Amino acid sequence: MQFVSALPIYLQIIQDIKQRIVSGEWQPKMRVPPVRELSVSLGVNPNTAQRALAELEREGLLRTERTSGRFITDDEELIGRVRGEMAEAYADEFLLRMSKIGFRQGETLKFLKQNNERGETK
Amino acid sequence: MSEMVAIKGLNQKYDKRPVLSDVNISVMPGSITGLLGPNGCGKTTLIKIIAGLIKDYTGDVKIMGLNPGVETKAVISYLPEKTYLKDWHRAKDAFDMFSDFYKDFDKAKAKELISRLQIEPNARIVSMSKGMQEKLQLALIMSRSAKLYLLDEPLGGIDPATRTMILDMILQNYTEDASLLISTHLIHDVERIFDHVVMMGFGQIIINEPLDAIRVKYGKSLEDIFREVFKC
Numbered sequence: 001m002q003f004v005s006a007l008p009i010y011l012q013i014i015q016d017i018k019q020r021i022v023s024g025e026w027q028p029k030m031r032v033p034p035v036r037e038l039s040v041s042l043g044v045n046p047n048t049a050q051r052a053l054a055e056l057e058r059e060g061l062l063r064t065e066r067t068s069g070r071f072i073t074d075d076e077e078l079i080g081r082v083r084g085e086m087a088e089a090y091a092d093e094f095l096l097r098m099s100k101i102g103f104r105q106g107e108t109l110k111f112l113k114q115n116n117e118r119g120e121t122k
Numbered sequence: 123m124s125e126m127v128a129i130k131g132l133n134q135k136y137d138k139r140p141v142l143s144d145v146n147i148s149v150m151p152g153s154i155t156g157l158l159g160p161n162g163c164g165k166t167t168l169i170k171i172i173a174g175l176i177k178d179y180t181g182d183v184k185i186m187g188l189n190p191g192v193e194t195k196a197v198i199s200y201l202p203e204k205t206y207l208k209d210w211h212r213a214k215d216a217f218d219m220f221s222d223f224y225k226d227f228d229k230a231k232a233k234e235l236i237s238r239l240q241i242e243p244n245a246r247i248v249s250m251s252k253g254m255q256e257k258l259q260l261a262l263i264m265s266r267s268a269k270l271y272l273l274d275e276p277l278g279g280i281d282p283a284t285r286t287m288i289l290d291m292i293l294q295n296y297t298e299d300a301s302l303l304i305s306t307h308l309i310h311d312v313e314r315i316f317d318h319v320v321m322m323g324f325g326q327i328i329i330n331e332p333l334d335a336i337r338v339k340y341g342k343s344l345e346d347i348f349r350e351v352f353k354c
Contacts, residue, residue: 008334
């Protein structure tokens, strides 16, 4: 995983794992790799990986079963909500960038539609 | 949790020139601490004091509650800045040497690591490049199941692709309750494996905080902070 340098690493891991969950790459009820394994695969300090998992647990996306490890929540409503929040944040960012280069809302929508059609005919 | 390393009021002078002035740091079990600072700021001196190689310091230095000495040396795996392998040694001679010196040395693990690093066990040190010698030494050091690993500039002569592999090797091979103290100039490459950072300058501690707390506080990378603090 590539990290940007100015943001805390644990926040970037949280973002990465959320993406895996909402995209379905990690399915509900699936077992999360142990901290150690995750830390090696992400190439980060185990304490940093642990902190990210603890935060995701606090948000309800993961839960710990005392003996068998950590699992993705089966609360699909929650997963849907998180997916919506992420989409909203990306949309806000996109709209902001477009407005910075002088696109008005209607113009941006028209551009998106055209771009989408171009994508479909490719 | 009690500290792996606890240093209070540490001072060290070479001749009359102070190298460390009132240094206070602690290293917790299970943590990887990055020790950063410009050349000549006292990093190697600090590491050597913890390793028990410099004894004429003043102040309080405790490793697992003990003063540096025979007992602490047994639980510390130290990678010095300069090699202590001899030119005529072969990799496998180094294994025998480590087996003799350290009870916690795992020869099978060392063999596995050097084969991953593509070092031929029969090759002589003299025939190895600087980077290859460094890789061999690091494999030896990480094959001990020590409590504290002190790595003084472990990646200097190693190419960027191999650096990534070695960092992963470090993450995979330290035991969970062990601690690492790593000094480096290659901040950008290494910072992802730190959870705590000590930045030194002119014999003193300038920053001593968890890595993510530093990122939040300054909103920039460790390397940028370093450049700012030590602007020439």
